[in-house]
Amino acid sequence: MGESTFRVAVMRITGGTVKGYQLAKVKGLSLRPTADRVRSSIFNALGQTLADLAVLDLFAGSGSLGIESISRGAKRALFVDNSRGAVVLIRKNLSICGFEEVSKVIREELPKGLTTIKNLRCGQFDLIFIDPPYGKGLIEPTITKLLENNLLAPNGTIVAESATWANDTLPFEISNVRLEQRRIYGSTAVGFYC
Numbered sequence: 001m002g003e004s005t006f007r008v009a010v011m012r013i014t015g016g017t018v019k020g021y022q023l024a025k026v027k028g029l030s031l032r033p034t035a036d037r038v039r040s041s042i043f044n045a046l047g048q049t050l051a052d053l054a055v056l057d058l059f060a061g062s063g064s065l066g067i068e069s070i071s072r073g074a075k076r077a078l079f080v081d082n083s084r085g086a087v088v089l090i091r092k093n094l095s096i097c098g099f100e101e102v103s104k105v106i107r108e109e110l111p112k113g114l115t116t117i118k119n120l121r122c123g124q125f126d127l128i129f130i131d132p133p134y135g136k137g138l139i140e141p142t143i144t145k146l147l148e149n150n151l152l153a154p155n156g157t158i159v160a161e162s163a164t165w166a167n168d169t170l171p172f173e174i175s176n177v178r179l180e181q182r183r184i185y186g187s188t189a190v191g192f193y194c
Helices: 036-046 064-071 084-097 114-119 139-148
Strands: 054-058 076-081 103-107 125-130 152-163 177-185 188-193
Touching (some): 036 064, 064 084, 064 125, 125 139
Parallel strands (some): 054 125, 076 103, 125 152
């Protein structure tokens, strides 16, 4: 892999049982981890406790969104990314936080790999994070594929992250889910779908 333009000096869990834990640094990977401030704001919007939720972290990168969810009470998390380096980084971060037993990491190309996830019989997920590379138009097809594969639990929530400058729109409605709120954090746009 070539040199990354993204360098993260410190990335910490912002709440829950491992609040303050420093995650492994991103070096030489083309990842754009969700900033601590944005992540904290997302979880403030979701509510501080995520007791007993099943979480799916797509385009997981460093795994910070799923790890933060476990820290705040989620019972299990599945992390999916297509990058071998990201998979290694997620496993390292799960080890740092002691969350290996309640987590699974899968290397799959998204969104088409969601069919594979369904076939693994992981069940449905109460909270799904979608944080794709910006400007690739992956939000709508990923949500569509999630719904086609029945991976969103009844009353579940999808949180999709985009850039205000990218051409990745946060559609108002996709099949039977609707954009309930859209929040802007600097140049980051976050959509909450139910």
